[in-house]
Amino acid sequence: xxxxxxxxxxxxxxxxxxxxxxxxxxxxxxxxxxxxxxxxxxxxxxxxxxxxxxxxxxxxxxxxxxxxxxxxxxxxxxxxxxxxxxxxxxxxxxxxxxxxxxxxxxxxxxxxxxxxxxxxxxxxxxxxxxxxxxxxxxxxxxxxxxxxxxxxxxxxxxxxxxxxxxxxxxxxxxxxxxxxxxxxxxxxxxxxxxxxxxxxxxxxxxxxxxxxxxxxxxxxxxxxxxxxxxxxxxxxxxxxxxxxxxxxxxxxxxxxxxxxxxxxxxxxxxxxxxxxxxxxxxxxxxxxxxxxxxxxxxxxxxxxxxxxxxxxxxxxxxxxxxxxxxxxxxxxxxxxxxxxxxxxxxxxxxxxxxxxxxxxxxxxxxxxxxxxxxxxxx
Numbered sequence: 336x337x338x339x340x341x342x343x344x345x346x347x348x349x350x351x352x353x354x355x356x357x358x359x360x361x362x363x364x365x366x367x368x369x370x371x372x373x374x375x376x377x378x379x380x381x382x383x384x385x386x387x388x389x390x391x392x393x394x395x396x397x398x399x400x401x402x403x404x405x406x407x408x409x410x411x412x413x414x415x416x417x418x419x420x421x422x423x424x425x426x427x428x429x430x431x432x433x434x435x436x437x438x439x440x441x442x443x444x445x446x447x448x449x450x451x452x453x454x455x456x457x458x459x460x461x462x463x464x465x466x467x468x469x470x471x472x473x474x475x476x477x478x479x480x481x482x483x484x485x486x487x488x489x490x491x492x493x494x495x496x497x498x499x500x501x502x503x504x505x506x507x508x509x510x511x512x513x514x515x516x517x518x519x520x521x522x523x524x525x526x527x528x529x530x531x532x533x534x535x536x537x538x539x540x541x542x543x544x545x546x547x548x549x550x551x552x553x554x555x556x557x558x559x560x561x562x563x564x565x566x567x568x569x570x571x572x573x574x575x576x577x578x579x580x581x582x583x584x585x586x587x588x589x590x591x592x593x594x595x596x597x598x599x600x601x602x603x604x605x606x607x608x609x610x611x612x613x614x615x616x617x618x619x620x621x622x623x624x625x626x627x628x629x630x631x632x633x634x635x636x637x638x639x640x641x642x643x644x645x646x647x648x649x650x651x652x653x654x655x656x657x658x659x660x661x662x663x664x665x666x667x668x669x670x671x672x673x674x675x676x677x678x679x680x681x682x683x684x685x686x687x688x689x690x691x692x693x694x695x696x697x698x699x700x701x702x703x704x705x706x707x708x709x710x711x712x713x
Contacts, residue, residue, distance in 0.1 A: 342603070347603065355604075358417045364403060377429045390417060435482075437457050476519070514541065540582075547612060583609050
């Protein structure tokens with residue numbers, strides 16, 4: 336699992352939490368149904384937003400849900416899951432973008448991919464995912480070539496970037512790809528008037544995803560000598576924060592211009608959870624259950640007291656295949672679902688289980704059936 340939108344179940348409330356899980360499981364099962372078991376490793380939190388947006392624009396029907404069998408990620412419980420064109424589009428987009436991630440790992444010779452046989456196998460997997468995503472996209476009227484083109488342009492743009500280069504020039508390919516995916520949800524839902532505002536929301540979402548990834552990885556990239564857009568362009572964290580805040584505001588404005596049949600979950604994820612994602616990336620807010628204080632040092636669990644001494648060194652990223660192995664282990668032990676905290680299979684960043692209990696005060700402020708409950712300007 337990866338992505339910038341990782342909502343706490345308490346903030347969503349029982350109703351929206353069930354809906355969010357339905358889309359997460361729907362994406363996973365759409366991948367399995369159309370592309371086989373192994374493709375489920377590309378399931379990601381951000382990809383399900385495509386499914387959420389598609390359903391938000393249509394009137395709910397019985398055919399949009401089915402009951403799925405027991406799964407380790409749900410504690411071996413059955414559950415209603417999303418089905419239909421939105422989940423399939425999310426699957427196609429996830430496959431193509433995951434394929435690009437694999438090729439990037441191969442090019443960087445990460446971990447086990449330094450070995451030629453494994454690198455060749457990874458390239459075959461990536462090629463298969465590209466074809467599978469293109470096939471599903473074509474069936475839905477979506478040309479995944481726009482995603483592939485954006486991914487292919489990224490290395491050249493990064494190679495030309497240097498001090499003084501606009502950070503937005505570097506984020507442009509990601510913006511273009513997400514704009515196309517968000518806009519096509521309006522086509523699937525039969526709401527052509529929503530294409531323009533959702534394309535704008537998608538463009539800004541892509542910008543935000545790229546920015547937050549750069550912010551979170553800057554220290555690790557500096558230690559390993561990896562390329563980072565903030566470091567390469569000389570962009571300060573203050574400027575990155577300004578751009579991130581502007582993107583969140585722009586997404587809220589774009590959502591106001593779109594028409595939804597039931598846009599509650601889309602609104603919470605894109606208007607509220609993105610703000611929390613920005614705060615989390617820049618370290619300006621933390622959930623009460625985390626055992627870290629505001630100064631960034633580790634605290635004494637359960638006491639609220641700060642710890643002392645240097646922080647332990649941050650581990651590097653795992654290679655693609657090692658990450659897949661860890662992902663499988665997290666699935667089989669239910670940690671992706673229920674753990675208070677676990678280590679990301681590829682990034683090794685700290686993650687929170689997607690439906691673990693959370694009773695902290697900061698998570699109970701917004702159940703948001705509209706916006707009056709939280710006083711926001713969206």
